[in-house]
Amino acid sequence: MSGASETFDCRVAFAEALEELAEADPRVVAVVNDSVGSSKLGGFKKQFPDRLINVGIAEQNMVGVGAGLANGGRIPFVSGAACFLTARAMEQIKADLAYAGANVKLCGMSSGIAYGELGATHHSIEDVAWLRVMGDITILVPSDPWETREAVRAAAANEGPYFVRVSRLKVPNLPRPDGAEFRVGRAEELRAGEDMAILANGIMVHRALDAAEMLAREGVSARVVNMSSMSPIDEEAVLAAAETGAIVTAEEGSVRGGLGGAVAEIVATRSSCKLEILGFPGFLPTGSVEFLLGRHGLTAEGIADAARKVAG
Amino acid sequence: MSPSPDLAQPIGGDAGASCAERANWIRRRSIQMVYEAKLGHPGGDLSSADILATLYFGAMRYDPSNPALPSRDRFVMSKGHCTGAFYSALAAAGYFPLEELSTYMQPLSRLNGHPNRKYLPGIETNTGPLGHGFPVAVGMAIAGSFEPDPFHVYVLVGDGELQEGSNWEAAMTAGHRRLSNLTLIVDRNHLQQGAATEDTVSLEPLADKWRAFGWTVEECDGHDIDGLVRVLAPGPHESGRPLCVIAETVKGKGVSFMEGQASWHHGVPDKEQYEQALRELGE
Numbered sequence: 001m002s003g004a005s006e007t008f009d010c011r012v013a014f015a016e017a018l019e020e021l022a023e024a025d026p027r028v029v030a031v032v033n034d035s036v037g038s039s040k041l042g043g044f045k046k047q048f049p050d051r052l053i054n055v056g057i058a059e060q061n062m063v064g065v066g067a068g069l070a071n072g073g074r075i076p077f078v079s080g081a082a083c084f085l086t087a088r089a090m091e092q093i094k095a096d097l098a099y100a101g102a103n104v105k106l107c108g109m110s111s112g113i114a115y116g117e118l119g120a121t122h123h124s125i126e127d128v129a130w131l132r133v134m135g136d137i138t139i140l141v142p143s144d145p146w147e148t149r150e151a152v153r154a155a156a157a158n159e160g161p162y163f164v165r166v167s168r169l170k171v172p173n174l175p176r177p178d179g180a181e182f183r184v185g186r187a188e189e190l191r192a193g194e195d196m197a198i199l200a201n202g203i204m205v206h207r208a209l210d211a212a213e214m215l216a217r218e219g220v221s222a223r224v225v226n227m228s229s230m231s232p233i234d235e236e237a238v239l240a241a242a243e244t245g246a247i248v249t250a251e252e253g254s255v256r257g258g259l260g261g262a263v264a265e266i267v268a269t270r271s272s273c274k275l276e277i278l279g280f281p282g283f284l285p286t287g288s289v290e291f292l293l294g295r296h297g298l299t300a301e302g303i304a305d306a307a308r309k310v311a312g
Numbered sequence: 313m314s315p316s317p318d319l320a321q322p323i324g325g326d327a328g329a330s331c332a333e334r335a336n337w338i339r340r341r342s343i344q345m346v347y348e349a350k351l352g353h354p355g356g357d358l359s360s361a362d363i364l365a366t367l368y369f370g371a372m373r374y375d376p377s378n379p380a381l382p383s384r385d386r387f388v389m390s391k392g393h394c395t396g397a398f399y400s401a402l403a404a405a406g407y408f409p410l411e412e413l414s415t416y417m418q419p420l421s422r423l424n425g426h427p428n429r430k431y432l433p434g435i436e437t438n439t440g441p442l443g444h445g446f447p448v449a450v451g452m453a454i455a456g457s458f459e460p461d462p463f464h465v466y467v468l469v470g471d472g473e474l475q476e477g478s479n480w481e482a483a484m485t486a487g488h489r490r491l492s493n494l495t496l497i498v499d500r501n502h503l504q505q506g507a508a509t510e511d512t513v514s515l516e517p518l519a520d521k522w523r524a525f526g527w528t529v530e531e532c533d534g535h536d537i538d539g540l541v542r543v544l545a546p547g548p549h550e551s552g553r554p555l556c557v558i559a560e561t562v563k564g565k566g567v568s569f570m571e572g573q574a575s576w577h578h579g580v581p582d583k584e585q586y587e588q589a590l591r592e593l594g595e
């Protein structure tokens with residue numbers, strides 16, 4: 001079971017991947033907002049001091065500077081706490097990146113509720129919903145270090161604006177067959193199942209796998225699908241999941257407009273599948289990460305409960 | 313959680329205590345809160361303690377039993393990450409029980425990591441993302457200017473925080489409107505999260521910037537209470553302009569190993585460091 005294995009902070013995988021890319025391609029630069037430490041870019045700064053552009057505590061400026069760097073032929077990885085990067089710079093993201101099609105890679109660190117007790121201003125549970133409505137920005141929510149690395153590479157390799165959501169909450173590397181490939185726009189079935197399907201992304205995927213294991217012991221065969229590619233989303237995989245008759249979505253984000261919302265848009269118009277959306281109802285009270293996840297059923301047990309409800 | 317020894321000390325709410333005693337109490341209490349929560353921003357708590365003590369006990373007119381009093385002077389903690397000091401000051405001022413400070417960042421506590429006006433009295437606006445408090449304070453000052461006897465608005469910003477462009481938009485509005493009931497205080501501790509401000513994106517010449525935006529400027533020692541009392545007296549400012557107080561401070565002031573160290577921006581002391589910090593902060 002995945003719960004037993006060693007766990008990792010995906011920011012480290014992000015930083016390692018970025019250093020490798022920068023080594024291979026001089027166009028790769030990093031742009032930060034007093035966030036060298038919180039983006040784990042101390043090593044990058046040491047290795048490529050003049051390719052690390054710290055604009056100070058100024059997120060709107062940071063995203064605009066990113067767009068300008070892209071115009072000048074660079075591949076900017078604009079990296080800061082996901083909450084400020086998205087909320088503060090939303091119009092820059094909309095006008096300068098998405099609408100203009102700029103080749104800027106936004107990397108939202110410590111997304112979701114990683115900042116726990118620091119409260120709703122520091123939580124980034126709205127980011128996916130906000131960005132998703134624009135359609136013109138690729139949104140990736142990797143589930144583990146391996147996928148974080150792949151997402152960063154994909155962002156560098158493909159033209160256009162990207163948002164990569166990077167968690168600092170520790171997760172295990174998920175079990176994958178040798179030669180597994182990451183592809184933008186494709187969902188990844190991590191466990192086969194026919195009675196119902198759990199669609200999850202980010203830090204919820206390993207919890208979904210644990211939930212499926214619990215359900216299996218009760219004779220319920222649950223499919224687990226990793227929806228790391230939020231935009232574009234794999235509609236075929238969602239519709240295939242809907243054929244089981246029951247879907248639970250689980251995300252470290254708002255219940256409005258994120259993975260649950262995206263799945264609802266697809267299944268409500270094209271199937272009669274039952275759907276249960278797990279996530280946060282809105283601004284959260286004071287509390288630690290585990291407290292808040294537990295309170296909103298974002299645990300293996302919580303997912304299994306929701307599965308019993310829709311599949312029962 | 314074990315009750316903290318300081319809770320027995322009434323100084324936070326003692327009407328006879330001096331601003332300096334209260335500032336020291338705020339320092340001790342914030343360190344204790346950070347130690348117990350294992351989270352917080354002690355460096356900026358300590359650099360702002362004298363400013364907060366002066367505002368609440370030597371400058372502002374307010375009534376903690378009537379936090380919505382329309383004529384109250386307003387204080388906006390724009391550097392909202394320094395809740396250790398801010399909550400300690402609010403509790404000492406009588407807005408909520410001193411005992412509640414020990415719930416700092418506990419599940420469902422009203423003392424969230426960043427201040428929320430829906431949770432606690434005495435908080436005028438929610439802060440935490442930097443560069444938000446000042447524009448809101450400008451709006452408050454404009455509202456105050458409609459009153460026959462304008463209330464005064466104080467806003468405390470971090471120096472690193474001034475890199476946010478929203479501040480300079482607010483500075484222009486306030487300068488243009490000659491808001492003489494507005495005082496902005498810069499906690500000029502020269503450090504932001506990762507490094508010195510001047511090594512990140514430099515702010516200097518800072519006083520000239522404010523003057524160019526139509527403000528008057530006072531530069532003072534942010535740890536000298538008498539000087540602070542003098543510059544922070546509620547307006548209206550005779551200049552007919554908003555006032556910027558550049559308070560020279562030391563991040564981590566009062567705890568030797570924290571002073572001037574960027575690493576204590578959000579560092580948490582271990583037991584030994586905690587005990588040493590309390591010893592250095594004396595009684």
Ligand SMILES: Cc1ncc(C[n+]2csc(CCOP(=O)(O)OP(=O)(O)O)c2C)c(N)n1
Nearest residue numbers: 084356440441442470471472473503504505
């Ligand atoms: C919009 C925004 N960006 C980034 C942060 C993260 N952050 C919190 S405190 C801080 C440094 C603040 O430095 P300064 O304003 O000098 O405060 P002080 O030294 O008084 O603690 C940063 C970057 C934030 N809270 N808000």
Ligand SMILES: [Mg+2]
Nearest residue numbers: 471472503504
């Ligand atoms: Mg500072």
